[in-house]
Amino acid sequence: MALSDNFRKVTPYVPGEQPKIRNIIKLNTNENPYPPAPGVQKALADLKDDFAELRKYPAPNCDLLEEAIGKYYGISRENLFVGVGSDDVLSMAFLTFFGSDKPVLFPDITYSFYDVWAEVYRIPYKQIPLDENFEIHAEDYRMENGGIVIANPNAPTGVAKSRDWMEAFLKEHRDTVVIVDEAYVDFGGESCLSLIDQFDNLLVVQTFSKSRALAGLRIGMAFGCKELIRYLKDVKFSVNSYTMNMPSLLLGAASIEDDAYFRSRVDQIIATRERVKLQLKSLGFEIPDSKTNFLFVSHPKKHAEEIFAALREEGIIVRHFKKPRIDNYLRISIGTDEEMDRLVNAMAKIIQNA
Amino acid sequence: MALSDNFRKVTPYVPGEQPKIRNIIKLNTNENPYPPAPGVQKALADLKDDFAELRKYPAPNCDLLEEAIGKYYGISRENLFVGVGSDDVLSMAFLTFFGSDKPVLFPDITYSFYDVWAEVYRIPYKQIPLDENFEIHAEDYRMENGGIVIANPNAPTGVAKSRDWMEAFLKEHRDTVVIVDEAYVDFGGESCLSLIDQFDNLLVVQTFSKSRALAGLRIGMAFGCKELIRYLKDVKFSVNSYTMNMPSLLLGAASIEDDAYFRSRVDQIIATRERVKLQLKSLGFEIPDSKTNFLFVSHPKKHAEEIFAALREEGIIVRHFKKPRIDNYLRISIGTDEEMDRLVNAMAKIIQNA
Numbered sequence: 181m182a183l184s185d186n187f188r189k190v191t192p193y194v195p196g197e198q199p200k201i202r203n204i205i206k207l208n209t210n211e212n213p214y215p216p217a218p219g220v221q222k223a224l225a226d227l228k229d230d231f232a233e234l235r236k237y238p239a240p241n242c243d244l245l246e247e248a249i250g251k252y253y254g255i256s257r258e259n260l261f262v263g264v265g266s267d268d269v270l271s272m273a274f275l276t277f278f279g280s281d282k283p284v285l286f287p288d289i290t291y292s293f294y295d296v297w298a299e300v301y302r303i304p305y306k307q308i309p310l311d312e313n314f315e316i317h318a319e320d321y322r323m324e325n326g327g328i329v330i331a332n333p334n335a336p337t338g339v340a341k342s343r344d345w346m347e348a349f350l351k352e353h354r355d356t357v358v359i360v361d362e363a364y365v366d367f368g369g370e371s372c373l374s375l376i377d378q379f380d381n382l383l384v385v386q387t388f389s390k391s392r393a394l395a396g397l398r399i400g401m402a403f404g405c406k407e408l409i410r411y412l413k414d415v416k417f418s419v420n421s422y423t424m425n426m427p428s429l430l431l432g433a434a435s436i437e438d439d440a441y442f443r444s445r446v447d448q449i450i451a452t453r454e455r456v457k458l459q460l461k462s463l464g465f466e467i468p469d470s471k472t473n474f475l476f477v478s479h480p481k482k483h484a485e486e487i488f489a490a491l492r493e494e495g496i497i498v499r500h501f502k503k504p505r506i507d508n509y510l511r512i513s514i515g516t517d518e519e520m521d522r523l524v525n526a527m528a529k530i531i532q533n534a
Numbered sequence: 535m536a537l538s539d540n541f542r543k544v545t546p547y548v549p550g551e552q553p554k555i556r557n558i559i560k561l562n563t564n565e566n567p568y569p570p571a572p573g574v575q576k577a578l579a580d581l582k583d584d585f586a587e588l589r590k591y592p593a594p595n596c597d598l599l600e601e602a603i604g605k606y607y608g609i610s611r612e613n614l615f616v617g618v619g620s621d622d623v624l625s626m627a628f629l630t631f632f633g634s635d636k637p638v639l640f641p642d643i644t645y646s647f648y649d650v651w652a653e654v655y656r657i658p659y660k661q662i663p664l665d666e667n668f669e670i671h672a673e674d675y676r677m678e679n680g681g682i683v684i685a686n687p688n689a690p691t692g693v694a695k696s697r698d699w700m701e702a703f704l705k706e707h708r709d710t711v712v713i714v715d716e717a718y719v720d721f722g723g724e725s726c727l728s729l730i731d732q733f734d735n736l737l738v739v740q741t742f743s744k745s746r747a748l749a750g751l752r753i754g755m756a757f758g759c760k761e762l763i764r765y766l767k768d769v770k771f772s773v774n775s776y777t778m779n780m781p782s783l784l785l786g787a788a789s790i791e792d793d794a795y796f797r798s799r800v801d802q803i804i805a806t807r808e809r810v811k812l813q814l815k816s817l818g819f820e821i822p823d824s825k826t827n828f829l830f831v832s833h834p835k836k837h838a839e840e841i842f843a844a845l846r847e848e849g850i851i852v853r854h855f856k857k858p859r860i861d862n863y864l865r866i867s868i869g870t871d872e873e874m875d876r877l878v879n880a881m882a883k884i885i886q887n888a
Contacts (some may be wrong), residue, residue, distance in 0.1 A: 192771030215586035232569035234750035396780035417546030426750035427781035
């Protein structure tokens with residue numbers, strides 16, 4: 181018998197590249213183009229002065245950060261779980277809640293980590309096709325299942341469902357846990373957070389990585405009823421007592437306190453998105469309405485892969501997924517206005533030659 | 535059927551308390567009493583200046599940190615894995631390597647997270663009793679197994695095996711992965727790092743939390759042959775692409791570069807430990823030889839639980855495990871000389887009254 185016979189063998193998720201080329205315009209990982217809240221810099225100054233504190237373990241219950249998030253959203257800490265980015269939160273949720281032998285359901289086109297988590301934890305799953313407009317239809321989910329995961333807004337399409345739609349959907353699915361992954365919700369989507377009291381099987385997942393410009397810190401969170409959160413915390417404390425390090429706790433708490441800064445940056449990104457969408461549409465691009473910080477674009481006259489390569493020549497990196505049904509699309513993160521002007525100009529040139 | 539029927543239900547590990555009382559002497563979580571290397575403060579100053587960088591994802595391959603660790607230990611990055619503390623590394627290793635239906639073996643008295651990971655990942659395990667002097671005997675491990683975990687030095691006993699003993703042990707166990715958990719090795723133990731070329735089933739795990747005084751940052755690492763590390767990285771990238779945040783990568787790299795500082799602090803802790811051991815022994819305490827930053831102590835005239843309570847009255851917190859065979863012991867972390875003087879004085883008073 182070979183040593184590796186009992187090893188867990190998986191095909192991992194491949195994150196968007198982090199190129200080291202200078203002066204490149206990086207529109208491929210949905211990062212926020214603006215800095216985090218100024219309070220984060222102040223918190224770093226304090227941590228620098230108190231750096232000897234790093235010798236101690238961080239608070240395992242993440243007190244400071246949980247209190248700040250709880251206060252911001254007006255919810256109790258019993259309804260709140262934090263993790264190392266929403267990936268950590270989602271991974272723990274898959275491990276905790278999806279123990280049925282019936283398949284977990286999620287769309288065929290969605291965040292491409294869901295099937296990876298299902299594989300690594302050996303959870304059966306079934307991918308339900310979106311329609312040709314990338315829309316989810318509730319009737320397609322009417323089957324026995326071990327849980328459901330809906331990214332809302334969806335990625336990489338940017339398409340969102342309303343809270344009313346989600347509420348009706350949740351009313352149909354009360355017997356297994358429904359995860360609503362709201363990584364992009366702050367850019368114009370409608371959150372299901374207000375529904376957690378009504379549905380004891382609803383877990384809402386959000387992140388600091390996009391709207392709060394803190395991808396480098398790795399902070400994600402889940403909201404749910406007391407019982408769901410308790411099970412999730414038990415599993416977390418069975419995997420790693422101290423997932424959140426001291427900088428995450430301090431800087432994360434400082435970041436969420438500054439709501440005015442947050443709203444002004446989010447509004448700016450939405451305004452840029454809508455302006456760029458019109459400009460790209462006038463170049464002939466087809467783009468579903470986006471409630472995220474990215475656009476999902478396709479052009480009838482030039483294949484996405486060719487556009488991807490041509491943009492790269494111009495020093496602009498976007499995301500192309502070599503996957504069925506979406507391989508003729510590009511996902512373009514919303515950068516600063518200057519960056520997006522350069523993108524639109526490059527696209528005009530590329531399409532002119534098509 | 536209840537919603538929770540398919541949930542993963544576990545009894546989590548309980549970390550040592552982080553009391554918020556001021557002026558307390560905290561000798562309960564094996565934290566380093568000295569600050570991290572001064573370079574860490576400099577790295578925090580740089581991060582403060584560049585705080586806008588936090589909007590970006592950290593390097594998923596942890597380049598800066600892996601390069602610094604690899605350089606320090608003279609090993610290739612192909613032989614190195616980093617995680618969110620050694621708990622994250624060990625948890626991933628359990629998930630990756632222990633897929634057999636035969637039991638994973640570890641001592642009955644050891645780091646109390648091993649059985650928790652086995653439970654959460656549903657791995658069969660068997661606890662092999664240490665002898666009455668807390669020693670491991672190689673012959674007790676001669677049985678079919680799905681893997682072996684040895685903490686060396688062991689926790690919470692502090693007792694260490696030599697590298698020669700470990701090498702002979704490894705020669706007997708070539709068919710399953712053997713994890714050697716060296717969380718405390720820098721305080722006088724002998725590392726198995728030099729054996730990873732010789733044994734393709736050996737995974738050596740270490741941490742920045744104790745000897746490098748960075749418990750607050752959460753950095754752990756594993757060393758092993760190329761193949762083991764590749765499997766481990768595949769699983770990691772199937773759980774969370776970006777486990778290590780930007781502060782961890784930057785500050786961790788800065789910390790490991792300062793070897794002179796590291797050695798002087800470790801030497802100081804060892805000197806304090808040996809001095810305190812003699813003082814406590816002269817008070818009648820029984821203490822196995824420790825190669826760690828803690829002492830595991832018992833007194834024939836007073837029960838550990840009573841001593842624990844009496845120390846707490848004096849503002850000194852140590853660790854007591856309510857577990858079979860060790861409930862009459864206390865684990866005392868090595869603090870500064872001043873802290874340990876207060877401990878020894880308190881102990882003298884407590885024992886005098888016994």
